[in-house]
Ligand code: ADP
């Protein structure tokens with residue numbers, strides 16, 4: 001734990017007490033440390049007031065104006081009294097209304113000048129404000145912090161509690177960074193930063209505080225990420241490159257990018273250091289073949305390789321791919337998933353332990369306690385963004401420093417991959433196998449449905465298959481969204497009465513899902529109505545049309561992933577995005593989909609339009625949430641702290657020196673001690 005004072009329960013902070021403490025708990029605040037890092041959302045700025053004439057309608061303005069007509073009182077019903085007054089800048093009037101606020105009668109005196117802070121409504125002719133905050137114009141006051149609030153706990157109450165906590169911390173040693181780091185990067189001290197962020201006099205104060213706090217947050221994050229992957233420092237198993245044998249047997253010629261990435265991996269694995277490499281490759285760029293080539297060398301050197309996939313469906317598909325790829329090589333391929341019976345699992349455990357299974361493909365089941373490997377030397381994880389960082393660490397603990405290869409199909413914006421994979425080497429598969437045609441993509445409104453169904457029928461009639469993707473599993477009350485269950489029922493009954501329609505969604509049992517997928521793969525089901533469960537990696541080359549309902553509800557990268565389910569064969573393929581959204585951002589986003597098939601470009605645009613929430617929202621990365629830094633805006637700091645983290649760890653790989661103890665504790669605090677096996 002951190003300094004005693006910081007870990008103290010907030011109940012003992014003056015003015016908090018038992019009851020408030022419970023409310024604070026809702027905001028994720030339980031200790032003095034978390035209380036003082038509950039940073040203001042924004043600041044009410046009384047700086048640089050404008051005249052009524054210059055105030056912008058529809059925005060929050062701070063207006064300087066003189067009272068021209070004192071508040072008049074008007075009782076409109078029981079418990080509701082309205083006070084109206086007029087302020088002026090000499091040219092323009094501002095019409096102000098207060099509700100149930102009798103204090104304004106005495107406060108706002110004719111002829112006196114005030115600052116009014118609030119949203120301006122009305123029009124250019126008549127500007128209005130409703131219940132603005134106000135203060136006398138000749139009192140110059142600092143910025144007022146506005147905190148995230150919860151019922152029963154307003155911003156002022158939070159600010160008071162924070163103030164008391166800051167008083168308690170006065171004179172305590174809460175510094176985490178060394179004097180040299182602060183000096184080198186012109187950072188203020190921790191206490192000063194906390195004090196300024198809660199009590200700034202002006203925006204420069206806020207900036208100085210933010211600079212320090214963001215730096216600290218990102219440094220700790222990057223140190224943690226590197227420490228979890230720190231086994232890269234030590235030497236791994238030496239693997240001689242035998243992939244040429246494998247490549248010769250492939251039914252196709254590798255793309256230049258595939259060959260390059262395979263040799264990058266080969267070089268890593270014979271270097272005497274543990275490979276820790278990320279392969280980013282767009283949907284369909286042929287990552288599985290790369291993985292199979294790399295695993296081949298490992299196995300032919302006498303070791304085991306494992307490939308972990310995020311879903312049952314994907315694991316089985318990879319299992320089949322590996323069986324096909326290794327046909328005639330004498331390699332034994334095994335499968336291990338959660339849905340197998342205990343007896344089946346036990347059998348596979350034995351084969352893994354004895355070394356009989358050389359290539360194992362599976363889901364999370366691969367990192368279960370019961371699994372012992374014989375000579376595990378390479379771990380491949382597919383669609384890594386779906387696994388927590390901790391799981392990655394756990395799988396690597398299964399072998400004696402196995403090589404790590406991570407496959408990511410969701411192109412992650414560069415800034416984000418720097419953080420998530422800051423400790424890894426990067427390979428990019430930036431070339432598609434020859435003959436791939438881009439999926440023709442259209443964005444339309446729901447009015448087009450009849451025409452879309454006709455188009456879809458034409459394709460089914462010529463022997464192709466199609467997908468319809470919906471945002472919901474089942475209809476839910478009050479929601480206008482299209483659900484997969486209802487859509488499947490309706491279409492099977494009416495428009496597609498003569499076709500076999502299947503339904504696939506995440507609430508089904510995995511055996512049911514597998515059965516549906518099998519029937520779709522074998523062409524028995526022509527039209528598959530589903531939720532996003534088909535998102536990752538599913539390969540049915542005969543599917544040529546995908547229709548996506550309520551397309552505005554999906555992230556762009558997710559749409560890109562979904563779209564990647566079609567266009568996997570030689571035929572022309574289509575993706576039709578249906579959306580009735582009127583929002584300009586939604587329209588702009590969907591337009592991007594129609595214009596490019598480059599996953600990296602799409603990811604960058606998505607990040608620009610929607611912010612990092614899409615990537616970090618559901619915390620699938622296993623990354624701790626950030627309190628103050630913003631991945632999109634603080635990319636340059638990210639680079640600096642990344643370099644510093646490497647510098648620090650090169651000199652002291654486990655942060656064991658006394659000087660760095662506080663930093664180490666902060667890292668452990670953030671990720672949880674169990675995430676690290678380097679701290680002994
Ligand atoms: P992804 O990168 O999306 O995981 P896959 O590995 O599933 O892509 O490959 C998609 C399809 O392309 C598979 O059917 C695979 O056999 C095929 N493929 C891979 N590499 C090549 C290549 N160089 N030439 C032709 N087809 C290829």
Ligand code: MG
Nearest residue numbers: 287288409537
């Ligand atoms: Mg794949």
